[in-house]
Amino acid sequence: MHKDSHFSLKEITKIEGHTNLDIELRDGKAEKCELGIFEGQRFFEQMVVGKHYSQVPLITARICGLCNVSHLSTAIEAVERAFGVKASEQTMALRELATHGEFIKSHALHLVFLALPDFLGKETALDFTGEEHRYIHWGLDLKKAGTDIVRLLGGRAYQTVSIRPGGFTALPKQGSLEALLPQLEEARKLSVELLGIFDGLKEKFPFERETEYAAIVGPKYSFIEGEIQCTDGTRVPKENALSHVKEFAVPYSAAKHALFNGKSFKVGSQSRMNLNQNELHGSAKKAMSDLKIKFPSHKAYYNNLAQAIELLHCIESSIDIISGIKIRKESMAEIKPKEASGLGVTEAPRGTLYHQYSFDANGYIKGANLVIPTLQNNHNIEEDIKALIPEIIGLPQEKAELEIEKLVRSYDPCISCATHFLKVNWAKK
DSSP states (O other), rough: OOSSSEEEESSSOSBSSEEEEEEETTEEEEEEEEEEEOOOOOOOOHTTOOOOOHHHHHHGGOOOOHHHHHHHHHHHHHHHHHHOOOHHHHHHHHHHHHHHHHHHHHHHIIIIIIIIHHHHTTSSGGGGGGGGGGHHHHHHHHHHHHHHHHHHHHHSSSOOOSTTTTEEEOOOHHHHHHTTHHHHHHHHHHHHHHHHHHTTTTTGGGBOHHHHEEEEEEESSOOOSSSSEEEEOOOOOOOGGTTEEEEEOTTTOOOOOEEETTOOOSHHHHHHHHHHHHGOOHHHHHHHHTTTTOSOOOOHHHHHHHHHHHHHHHHHHHHHHHOOOOOOOOOOOOOOSSEEEEEEEETTTTTEEEEEEEOOOOEEEEEEEEEEEHHHHHHHHHHHHHHHHHHHSSSSSHHHHHHHHHHHHHHHSSOOOOOOOEEEEEOOO
């Protein structure tokens, strides 16, 4: 790579969405680093205006195929907070279980099919040969374990319909829940193996940079309950979180960026681990201890490692919930609309997710604000790339590009689905 040059990475691959990277170098430093997301505007914030509160979670769940449960649960929380509805203990346990299912399938797909090929020197998972071919089956088996949880609780595998404000329109049968246990016990074994593999690869991408991290924290490692904490010392109730997160537009991208208390920050698995690792499931903590994995960490690769730890945590926690719950019939909580606003905050696989709505007296949406994890990470990705450039400036062009792509992919950005191959255009100054 030349110390003075301009280059563009067109269509960064093995992420969920379409994005380009444009960099200008001078004296070995990145003078300009622009992560340009060129997905078309989808207008969900405008789409829900005028819709009834009962429709909104089902609409916004379609923002993402992989993270539909997270969007659904966050919208539901916003509705319930606005109208003063408190979900039952059983409902909260089943929502947590559904969220675990989503995390299992999302983390498994990213780790095996998007991240692992980079570190094994493969273009895609389809190039796995010999013993490596088993990883494909691991990924698919883990994904199925998560999908089956979501299907049972939500009525179908994608864009679930049974999880609603106030409860569930159809509760799972006790026997159907318990029938998931053998599959989850097998998934537990695979997740331990996968964690060991990713631990063994951590020296292949040593880049690190200090930044701030934000996530939900609490007395347990929950993705839906707790407060918002940042490594800058901030800890606030969920309803006050958006006073610290400020979005801003950039001219070269269709997606906004965000700062936390005016600073670049990171959300996602690594942030949750850096802030709340002591509340992990005991089996996940033991696996970390056995492998001598240490958090907090500022190494970008550790987001992959954190996902592998969360994968085990979610499987173990799912087993615990299913083994401990006795499904009882209960009615959905009564909802009485009023003029109000509500903010829902949960952890999606890729980080903290915000849904904010204002309602009229009849429960119809007047305004909406959705702040997704990838939006929050965009600025931090650019800052990471700027810091990485001096470390890779002496590498051949293709290797330098791969290191940049590995960094972007470590965030597991979710823009939408993409399967294009990378095209690189270079322009020397």
